Amino acid sequence: MTLLGIAVPFASEHTNAQQSASVAISVKDHHFQPSQVSAPANRPISIKVKNLDATPMEFESTSLRVEKVIAAGSEGVVNVRALAPGRYEFFDDFHQETRGTLVVQ
Ligand SMILES: [Cu+2]
Numbered sequence: 001m002t003l004l005g006i007a008v009p010f011a012s013e014h015t016n017a018q019q020s021a022s023v024a025i026s027v028k029d030h031h032f033q034p035s036q037v038s039a040p041a042n043r044p045i046s047i048k049v050k051n052l053d054a055t056p057m058e059f060e061s062t063s064l065r066v067e068k069v070i071a072a073g074s075e076g077v078v079n080v081r082a083l084a085p086g087r088y089e090f091f092d093d094f095h096q097e098t099r100g101t102l103v104v105q
Pocket residue numbers: 058060067093
């Protein structure tokens with residue numbers, strides 16, 4: 001939850017062109033909901049991940065170079081750099097069958 005307070009001033013200190021885009025995703029019964037999310041290219045992206053399960057998960061992506069543990073029933077924000085258009089896979093490192101895709105366009 002403390003990361004939410006950091007994300008807002010970070011976004012407001014930048015120009016419109018660099019302002020971060022936000023996407024939200026949940027994990028329930030070890031499935032990402034939705035399993036595919038879209039975000040604009042060439043802008044930093046703030047991914048809000050809500051873990052609705054009773055077990056911790058680790059949001060991880062090799063192509064995005066991020067990983068973040070999110071406790072059971074908790075939420076976290078994963079910030080990624082501005083990206084070129086493409087499809088970026090992510091998964092729960094604690095339950096690797098739990099997979100999703102970030103579509104940047
Ligand atoms: Cu990991």
